[in-house]
Amino acid sequence: MAIAQIDQFTQALTGTMVQVIVVCAILVAVVGLPLYWFRLKVEQALICAIRSARARRQTGKSAASANESVATPHCPDCSALMVKRVARHGSGAGSTFWGCSNYPKCRGTRSI
Numbered sequence: 471m472a473i474a475q476i477d478q479f480t481q482a483l484t485g486t487m488v489q490v491i492v493v494c495a496i497l498v499a500v501v502g503l504p505l506y507w508f509r510l511k512v513e514q515a516l517i518c519a520i521r522s523a524r525a526r527r528q529t530g531k532s533a534a535s536a537n538e539s540v541a542t543p544h545c546p547d548c549s550a551l552m553v554k555r556v557a558r559h560g561s562g563a564g565s566t567f568w569g570c571s572n573y574p575k576c577r578g579t580r581s582i
């Protein structure tokens with residue numbers, strides 16, 4: 471009689487365990503899969519955001535360099551691009567000015 475009761479108890483226990491496992495599997499399928507899908511979407515969005523930020527930074531850099539080339543004047547004598555130089559001699563020593571990039575062939579200068 472006692473053994474039969476234990477048997478019944480074990481059967482009930484295994485039955486409950488099987489039910490718990492089945493419920494867990496259903497939960498994983500119902501909640502886990504959408505969560506996994508959601509995580510994939512979030513990762514993709516993050517990667518997209520990082521890529522676009524990187525691209526924006528690069529375009530900003532190229533725009534800045536374009537601005538620089540726009541701001542760089544051309545030599546009045548030979549129309550080559552000019553470079554910033556620091557005067558070493560003369561009354562304006564230490565001050566910056568635009569000097570021709572063809573220096574010393576061309577000695578054209580512009581004040582900044």
Ligand SMILES: [Zn+2]
Nearest residue numbers: 545548570576
């Ligand atoms: Zn020049």
